[in-house]
Amino acid sequence: MFFQQVTEDKVVKNRVHLDVRAAPGLDGDSRMAALEAEGERLVALGARRLRRFEPQPPLDAGHIVMADPEGNEFCLD
Numbered sequence: 001m002f003f004q005q006v007t008e009d010k011v012v013k014n015r016v017h018l019d020v021r022a023a024p025g026l027d028g029d030s031r032m033a034a035l036e037a038e039g040e041r042l043v044a045l046g047a048r049r050l051r052r053f054e055p056q057p058p059l060d061a062g063h064i065v066m067a068d069p070e071g072n073e074f075c076l077d
Contacts, residue, residue: 018074019063027061035064035076042066042076 023034032055039049046069055062064076 016072019077020074022076028055031055032062035062038076039064039066 020038022038023031026034039047043049048067048069050065050067050073052064053060053062061077065073066076067073
């Protein structure tokens with residue numbers, strides 16, 4: 001597990017925010033395609049897609065923010 005501090009305030013309470021590693025070893029377009037495929041699979045199981053962050057090298061490889069059926073956010077990373 002990785003704990004990350006962020007600058008923005010949370011408007012609803014999450015007990016835990018998970019980053020799900022869905023594209024290990026991939027980068028660029030192939031990484032984002034793998035994240036999209038996993039996101040579609042999770043939506044079919046009841047998750048909701050909230051937003052996509054495009055890759056912005058060198059620090060951000062891109063990710064997709066999702067929510068479980070109860071609204072708890074997690075990232076496909």
